[in-house]
Amino acid sequence: MRVVSIVGTRPQFIKVAPISWRSRDLCEHLIINTGQHYDPELSDDFFKELNIPSPVENLYSGSGNHGEQTAKILSRTEEVLLKLKPDRVLVYGDTNSTIAATLASVKLGIKTGHVEAGLRSFNRVMPEEINRIGTDHLSDLLFAPTKASLQNLVNEGLEEKSYLVGDVMVESLDYIKNKALAKKVSVSEKIFTTIHRAENTNSKERLQFVISNLAKSPVPIHLYAHPRLVRKAKEFSIELSQGSIKVFKSAGYLKTVTEILESKGVITDSGGLQKEAYLLGRPCLTVRSETEWSETIESGWNELDPNLNQISNQWWNNSREPINIKIFNGINSSTKILDILLK
Numbered sequence: 001m002r003v004v005s006i007v008g009t010r011p012q013f014i015k016v017a018p019i020s021w022r023s024r025d026l027c028e029h030l031i032i033n034t035g036q037h038y039d040p041e042l043s044d045d046f047f048k049e050l051n052i053p054s055p056v057e058n059l060y061s062g063s064g065n066h067g068e069q070t071a072k073i074l075s076r077t078e079e080v081l082l083k084l085k086p087d088r089v090l091v092y093g094d095t096n097s098t099i100a101a102t103l104a105s106v107k108l109g110i111k112t113g114h115v116e117a118g119l120r121s122f123n124r125v126m127p128e129e130i131n132r133i134g135t136d137h138l139s140d141l142l143f144a145p146t147k148a149s150l151q152n153l154v155n156e157g158l159e160e161k162s163y164l165v166g167d168v169m170v171e172s173l174d175y176i177k178n179k180a181l182a183k184k185v186s187v188s189e190k191i192f193t194t195i196h197r198a199e200n201t202n203s204k205e206r207l208q209f210v211i212s213n214l215a216k217s218p219v220p221i222h223l224y225a226h227p228r229l230v231r232k233a234k235e236f237s238i239e240l241s242q243g244s245i246k247v248f249k250s251a252g253y254l255k256t257v258t259e260i261l262e263s264k265g266v267i268t269d270s271g272g273l274q275k276e277a278y279l280l281g282r283p284c285l286t287v288r289s290e291t292e293w294s295e296t297i298e299s300g301w302n303e304l305d306p307n308l309n310q311i312s313n314q315w316w317n318n319s320r321e322p323i324n325i326k327i328f329n330g331i332n333s334s335t336k337i338l339d340i341l342l343k
């Protein structure tokens with residue numbers, strides 16, 4: 001059986017890795033890269049680091065407005081799917097690549113599975129929320145990472161095609177964490193930080209507010225700047241290297257995980273990083289008003305702090321419950337997904 005996974009952004013390269021590893025003895029697994037992310041530190045490096053074969057097709061879709069980017073991915077994916085004729089397609093997460101690939105695939109009548117289904121922020125201003133809802137309602141099989149995400153699918157009447165399989169990111173993170181820990185890792189006074197989301201970067205006032213608050217941190221903020229942040233800061237003439245902030249180029253996965261392990265905590269507006277911080281045992285401040293990963297909040301390891309009110313406090317020192325890796329139930333999720341998909 002031929003299975004095609006369609007990915008295009010950094011978080012999706014991480015999620016496809018365990019599926020690629022486990023599929024080796026079970027089916028023919030091919031990867032299409034939509035090319036939504038094209039900078040090497042956001043794309044090529046991940047394939048090498050995670051030991052996954054290069055994509056069989058790169059669609060070079062690149063950046064653009066939502067309509068333009070989604071449309072390019074949709075039409076190019078359709079063309080390639082007609083050529084590759086897969087029996088099954090897998091899509092991942094909530095990006096423009098996800099919704100475009102899903103549309104192309106289901107309209108060709110190919111059985112399509114959504115990995116990381118059921119996540120909701122209940123904030124329709126986020127482009128990702130629209131992508132998730134659309135993808136879940138269109139796909140044939142929904143692979144939910146957590147109980148809460150499964151419940152969201154049930155609430156939307158999607159129970160029949162939904163499966164609780166755990167989180168594939170646990171497997172990728174475990175692989176990279178072991179590589180990171182093979183070298184000496186020493187914790188120092190710094191906070192690993194990323195800001196890239198449209199809500200925090202698209203308006204000058206908001207971006208200025210976030211950066212000037214980060215600058216007030218009592219310990220160094222190591223800001224790993226996503227290309228979107230760099231571009232927006234330049235457009236608005238905002239200096240990123242202010243006060244406590246030290247700017248670094250967006251890093252590959254091994255470097256990112258090593259840096260998190262060497263930090264006291266994480267500040268981010270990314271979805272995946274909130275979870276990675278938890279699984280690596282680092283407290284997190286999330287620069288958003290809501291999260292799809294409520295489990296990290298309930299355990300006390302993650303705090304929503306959209307206005308960075310905690311920035312001057314020693315927030316990383318608060319006491320918390322021990323980490324419970326079972327929340328993400330991820331040890332065998334790629335095997336569970338493939339079992340259901342290939343049936």
Ligand code: UD1
Nearest residue numbers: 009010036037038039042063064095096127128227228231
């Ligand atoms: C996308 C996803 C977001 C995910 C993030 C992970 C959507 C709607 N958003 O956001 O959910 O959390 O990926 O990183 O799909 N750029 C480059 N080089 C690149 C890629 C992007 O310079 O390789 C710059 C461009 O200026 C581009 C901007 O970043 O216009 C935004 O890129 P885009 O792919 O549209 O969304 P992300 O912000 O990366």
